[in-house]
Amino acid sequence: MQNFKKERTYVMVKPDGVKKGLTGEIIRRFEQRDLKIVALEMFQPTTEQIDNHYPKEEAWIRRLGQKTLGTYEKYGIDAKVELGTDDDLELGKMVREWLVSYMVSAPLVRMVVEGVHAVDMVRKICGVTLPYLADMGTIRGDYSADSPAIANSEHRAVMNLVHASETPEEAQHEIEYWFGDRKVIFDYERFGV
Numbered sequence: 001m002q003n004f005k006k007e008r009t010y011v012m013v014k015p016d017g018v019k020k021g022l023t024g025e026i027i028r029r030f031e032q033r034d035l036k037i038v039a040l041e042m043f044q045p046t047t048e049q050i051d052n053h054y055p056k057e058e059a060w061i062r063r064l065g066q067k068t069l070g071t072y073e074k075y076g077i078d079a080k081v082e083l084g085t086d087d088d089l090e091l092g093k094m095v096r097e098w099l100v101s102y103m104v105s106a107p108l109v110r111m112v113v114e115g116v117h118a119v120d121m122v123r124k125i126c127g128v129t130l131p132y133l134a135d136m137g138t139i140r141g142d143y144s145a146d147s148p149a150i151a152n153s154e155h156r157a158v159m160n161l162v163h164a165s166e167t168p169e170e171a172q173h174e175i176e177y178w179f180g181d182r183k184v185i186f187d188y189e190r191f192g193v
Helices: 015-019 025-033 047-053 057-072 079-083 088-103 118-126 139-143 148-153 168-179
Strands: 007-013 035-042 110-116 162-163
Touching: 007 118, 015 025, 015 088, 015 110, 025 035, 025 110, 025 118, 025 139, 047 088, 047 168, 057 088, 057 148, 079 088, 079 148, 079 162, 088 118, 110 118, 110 168, 118 139, 118 168, 148 168
Parallel strands: none
Antiparallel strands: 007 110, 007 162, 035 110
16 A cells, blocks of 8 residues: 655756755755655756656657647747747657756756655645746745746746656656666654654
């Protein structure tokens, strides 16, 4: 049976979060909700590491392109005029490339966070992935105002401060990918929790 008190999730402070000096604040927000950091490291990722972090399946890439098309439709922008194509697969490849470039542009901070329903709790603390829609009181809502319309017009990824695994299965995969078999994940009890 799964122990929901000791669920683990993967979190990565992205380049804009590191450059804004928010790593400590991000950790503080998790810890104040009785989550604990059981692994933590700042590192400079390689393009290959980031390329392998993000899915390469055509369906996932098309979804990125479809999101871009949806944003452009919402704001009355012609994707073909703005980006040279309105093909969802081509747009998805373009956005994925911007994402990889963004993620290698500065050091990142990777961590494993543990606690009660950690996957869902961390995502709630982070806020929705589009900062301009994130609620105040969340990390993204308090510290970012970026949007896909702006990012696409500047040919870059949306800067949303932090990555957090979406599901327990994704968390397990990402923890294994980013921390491997290194013995850097700790088990300890917090005071008062």
